[in-house]
Amino acid sequence: KQLEIAVIPGDGIGKEVVPAALDVLRTIAEVHGGLQFTFVEFPWSCDYYMEHGKMMPDDGLQILQGFAAIFLGAVGNPKLVPDHISLWGLLLKIRREFEQVINIRPAKFFRGLQSPLANPNDFDFIVVRENSEGEYSEIGGRIHRGDDEIAIQNAVFTRKGTERAMRYAFELAKKRKRHVTSATKSNGIFHTMPFWDEVFAQVKQDYPEVQTDSYHIDALAAFFVTKPHLFDVVVASNLFGDILTDLGGAIMGSIGIAPAANINLNGKYPSMFEPVHGSAPDIYGKGIANPIGQIWTAKLMLDHFGEDELGSVLLKTIEDVTADGIKTPDIGGKATTREVTDEICRRLRQL
Amino acid sequence: KQLEIAVIPGDGIGKEVVPAALDVLRTIAEVHGGLQFTFVEFPWSCDYYMEHGKMMPDDGLQILQGFAAIFLGAVGNPKLVPDHISLWGLLLKIRREFEQVINIRPAKFFRGLQSPLANPNDFDFIVVRENSEGEYSEIGGRIHRGDDEIAIQNAVFTRKGTERAMRYAFELAKKRKRHVTSATKSNGIFHTMPFWDEVFAQVKQDYPEVQTDSYHIDALAAFFVTKPHLFDVVVASNLFGDILTDLGGAIMGSIGIAPAANINLNGKYPSMFEPVHGSAPDIYGKGIANPIGQIWTAKLMLDHFGEDELGSVLLKTIEDVTADGIKTPDIGGKATTREVTDEICRRLRQL
């Protein structure tokens, strides 16, 4: 299998963890004869913006379109470019234009990580985040200046988008513990969240074998901390999914390790793989960024290409290396980005 | 001091914890000669709705207007009335119509509570939540039916509302550790959150003695779990404040204990005091609801009436009783609502 991957390291630690994960992918290809990667790198980022006045070239999307997948690090450097410019010019633009309508984000108790929870139990859940609409929209604007200024933001929920995310969650749950939790806020968000609840009530009729429950986002966020083992698949809007998955990272022991996949379902465009964490400009350049989020993200890409078995081997290897204490400072270790990566590659070669 | 308080127990455990907190307030009045309460109770709730087709009478607000404060339990019983109907018909209506523009929600390491965090440290912060606008609005609606249905929700941020919440936060910080954290999401929420950031950047100029930082809500939620001791005063929009304060409750050890005050700043209407937790219909009627959230909320009401000293005594008493293990099952004890309340009253009488 010959796979052409577009690689966008992006900003900050993206430039450190993406090369690390590419080394791991190369090693996997080496070990597994049938798999071959070609990586084509694009420097699109806030630095690129400083030079060109845009986050990517005008034909950026066309260029990306031909690839089997996009492998992205992190975008954002608010010291150079306001976040809403950099993100909507690259990350969010790709998600939207390439109809990557679903964002998958697993979180689980991870051997060798120190969860901040006293009793982390054996939690293992996946958040299915609606990734194409909702609270993230460019619709809205401002009126008046000074004391009278008003900013308005529209959240847009379509039945198609909402239902699609929910069906994806139910299908996923059928392969897991058959339990879907809906993240709502229909007590406070007057129009869209009661709609969300209605669609959920309808969709679940088609999956009588799947258990369901529904919590308001405030309570649900709290439960992620107090009872994370309750969850199997959680379906959430764009914003709620964003918040819940950083919490998922936090209870694992670091947002530095949580992976994500932006899935295109209609096959017209490539899917994109990028970890949950951001560009962390404060630790960039020190060689100590945690590569696990990016490497686990590479595992999701392997799964996506039907290489689930390789994916499982990779995840187990990451966990073993972590459990053996070879880890970066953010998760209590002393290793560098390089050392963690090399150890993972070394073990993969021994398999 | 003679204070007339409107009491709305509301739904579910509100009907159990409000009477408990009233007993505590009566005891305080007994102990402290100068303070006298008159409590006038209103049965407005989902039960009321089932009988009258509305959450409160048409002149409900007029009736409430004359009181020194409103003391509320919890609203919501989705089995009887959809949440958006019950909440917008009572709780959110009062917040809005009475211009209770600020919602104050403290969270702190609490003796005797088992935090779910392995190392809870000594955190102690207050979330100042914008309480009058933002993501909570009745503006929006739906179009089309069936497969084509679309729901739109407008979030509305005014400079006045935003600035007011921020100034309140800075003034509060001046009396505390002089640190304000802004909860934003300007990387994803295109219009309103960059506006929020701009206002914050401007307001902070007026408080050079206060340190500031700003995190996106996803990262901030994670930090509430991994580094809660970092925070002093956190200022947040209506929705973000809602989520963060349930998290605040969770890391204390239970959302059953977090208190809140809805503050009217212009003196035209009463302020309202209600805990963060909801009506918990699942445990209602068993006599085991945790009264601490409601009693701590009574402390915020005492503070509001200038009785800070009494307020501090009350909080210390609650903490002592909890530390001595007299607590409800949700926080690892065996006591009933009544037993916890009686013990608090007993100790207050001994002072």
Ligand SMILES: CC(C)[C@H](C(=O)O)[C@@H](O)C(=O)O
């Ligand atoms: C009941 C609900 C509308 C309310 C809110 O979201 O404001 C509650 O969660 C709270 O925090 O007071």
Ligand SMILES: CC(C)[C@H](C(=O)O)[C@@H](O)C(=O)O
């Ligand atoms: C960078 C930001 C726009 C993005 C998001 O909110 O989607 C990030 O937080 C994520 O979770 O992928």
